Amino acid sequence: MKTLKIHSSFLILLFVAQHSSLNAQVVINEFSASNLNQYVDDHSDYEDWIELFNAGGSSVNLTGYYLSDDSLQNTKWKFPTGTSITANGFIRVWASNRNVSVGANYHTNFSIKQTKNNPEYVVFSDASGVRIEVIRITPKRKTQLGHSYGRTANGGVTWGVFKTPTPNASNNSATSYIGYADKPDFGLIAGFYPTAQTLSITTTEPSSSIRYTTNGTLPTAASPAYTAAINVTSTQVVKAITISANSNVLPSFIEFATYFINSTHTLPVVSIAGDNLDVLANGDKAQKPLGSFEYFNVNKQRTANTYGGFNSHGQDSWSSSQRSLDFASRDEMGYNHSIEEVLFNTSPRNNYQKIILRAAGDDNYPADHQTSNLGSAHVRDAFVHNLSVHGKLNVDVRRGSKCVVYLNGQYWGVYDLRDNPDDHDNTSFYYGQDKYHLYYLETWGTTWAEYGGPAALNEWSALRTYILGNNMATASNYKYVTDRLDVTGLVDYVLINMFTVCSDWLNYNTAWWRGTDSTGTHLKWGYAIWDNDATFGHYINYTGIPDTSPTASPCDPENPVLDDPEDHIGILVKLRQNPDFNQYYISRQIDLWNTVFSCG
Structure with missing residues (x-):
């Protein structure tokens, strides 16, 4: 019996020693949070990545091992069954937040943010949850665009920065830098x-x-x-x-800063600056410059600054000399993951990865200083959206607030700061639906899935076909629809466009969506308003509404001559077969007419 105990103890010690040895031979070898446009994954996206290296002479089964970005939750993402890393081999894992693995394409349920106020980690743990390695992404470990942080020799103790990363390949012959x-x-x-x-x-x-x-x-x-x-x-x-x-x-x-000398403004001021940014703003849509973004509040204090990318925003509005721009803050550049500031007094949100600097050019169409744009005001779109927020209409909007923009130190005019309802950061903040849990459809001449692909298009098509092909007066049919479509949102969507006599919707500027994450909200299809410059008798009648005057009939949206390729109005008319819906539609119209849209 004593001999048996000795043998058992020896076997346990041998197992622990072998297990520890296997753990020690697999290490985090390199990682990058700066992959904006270099290395593409199996979904045609550019995501953060982590590379492991097996320094040993035998393969290691990584089944059940873990990666995490949180030192207090090191078992966040588990390697799937059958994962193995060969002797002196590499495994690259995409830190994409997708949480899927197909073949050798591993995607974690987290991403890496290198510019968070509370630094993130890269944590590697064994199948028992014991941490093998913990790397804290301190400011000294932040990397510039396109760079990576890794061991200067595979499995070695010295770390450095690589201007040319080596994912899934040896670091030994790559050029590294101290920092x-x-x-x-x-x-x-x-x-x-x-x-x-x-x-x-x-x-x-x-x-x-x-x-x-x-x-x-x-x-x-x-x-x-x-x-x-x-x-x-x-x-x-x-x-x-x-x-x-x-x-x-x-x-x-x-390091960057804007200094305003003898300039006085009562609005917030945004200073943007970068190479060729003026070329973009002067009409060259091919430009996609990188540059800085600084936000100064009404007290003239800089409360947010970051670096990122700019591109053009809008279509017809680019015929004007003052053009709209999109800005995206890029964590990959190592400055800030977002604009960290409350930008709109109608929302508590205080970080924006993307923002629009909108010149409201369609409310100046067809161009500057032309008699045909009589009545333009540069305010219609933001007014309609902000009115929808204040009136608590059940639609998503682009919130707006006025600001003054300087470009490369030059005064560039008054703009609208606008958020974007079809941006996944927006849906994530308000509804808990990230970019992998969205069915988001849009129509602008043609219809496409901004998120969700064919599955989103097919689901919507099936629901529309059901509504148009069944009697909505039948309670079970109507319930089937209301379980899937927010009919109150459809009503508000139609009414806001009707009351403002919009002539550029349905066949253009139409968005509707739902979330697919059951832990979030907005699980039914609902609507977002978009580009409401063509309102109150201005702009082009793209939709073909019968009357754009202030005396237009409230029944005009139900006119069969409207250009409505996705048949949203057909859905509304069909739902009016149901007496409960019909009563709600009429009552809601009366209510809004006497409150939100009252001229009194």
Whole structure:
């Protein structure tokens, strides 16, 4: 019996030793949260990724092992059954938040944010939940666009930055760098000043130089060297980088600030700046520049700043000289994951990854200073959407607030800051529906699935066919529909467009959607309003409504001559077969006429 106990103890110790050895030989070898447009996954997306390396001479079964972005919840995502990493081999895992695995394409249920106020982690744990390795993404481990952070030699103890990452491949022959030079410090905070100012710039980086620009463009090694304080005599955007004399140290992140000299505004001010940003804003839609974004509140304090990408926004409105722009803050660039500020007084939301700088150009169509645009006001769309919010209509909207925009230090005009209901950050915040749990359809000339693909289109088509092909006066048929369609939202969608005499909807600017995550809300199909510039007798009658005057009949939306390719009005008319729905439709119209849309 004593001999048996000794043998049992020996076997247990041997198992533990072997298990620990297997754990130690598989390590996190490299990861990147900066993959904006380099390495594409099996869904044609560019996602964060984590690479594991097996430093041992035998394969390791990773079934049941874990990865996580949270040091307090290290069993967040489990490797599926049958996952194995070969001797001296690699496995790349996409940190995409998809939580699916097909073949060698592994997708976690989390993504990596490198710019969060509370730093995230990359955690690797064994099948018992024991942590093998924990890496905290501190500011020193943030990477610039397209870079990765990894071991300078496979499985080694020294880490560095790779300008050219090596996912699923050896790090041994790749060029690595110690890190980035220390970012410059500005001796003057961004903001508004009544007179010229003097700006001093310093850095703690040894054996280095500071390069800067004052026109909002990206500083490089060829930019002017900082040798003495800069005299800021007019409004300008100053950007600076530190360049180390050590070739193993990469140039720093950019420090940037806008200084307004003798400028007074009562609205919030947005300063945007970047290479070729003016070329984009002056009409070249092919440009997709990267640049900075700064938000100054009505008290003239900078309360948000970040870096990201710009592109054109709008179609007909680009015939005007003041054009709309989209901005997306990019965590991949290492500055900030979002614009961290409350932008609209109708919402508590305080972070926006994407935002629209909308010039309301369709409310100025067809172009600047033409007699045919008589009555344009640059306010219709935002007014209609904000009115819907204040009236608590059951539709999604683009919230709006006015601001002044400066571009590369130049005054660019009054714009609307707008959020976007068809952005998954929006649906996630308000309804708990992320981009992988959306069926989102849109019509603009043609109909497509912004999210959800063919499954979304097919589900909607089947529901529409059912409604149009069955008697809605039958209680069971009507219940089948109301279990799937928010009919009150359909009513509000029709009425807001009817009351404002909209002539650019149904065949254009129409959006409807539902969420598929049962833990969230908005599980029924509902509607979002979109581009309501063609209201109150202005713009082009694309939809073919019979009358765009203030005396238009409230029954006009039910007119069969309307261009309505998805038959939303046909659905409304069919639902009116049901007496309960019909009474609600009439009562809701009377209610809104005497409250939200009353002129009294």
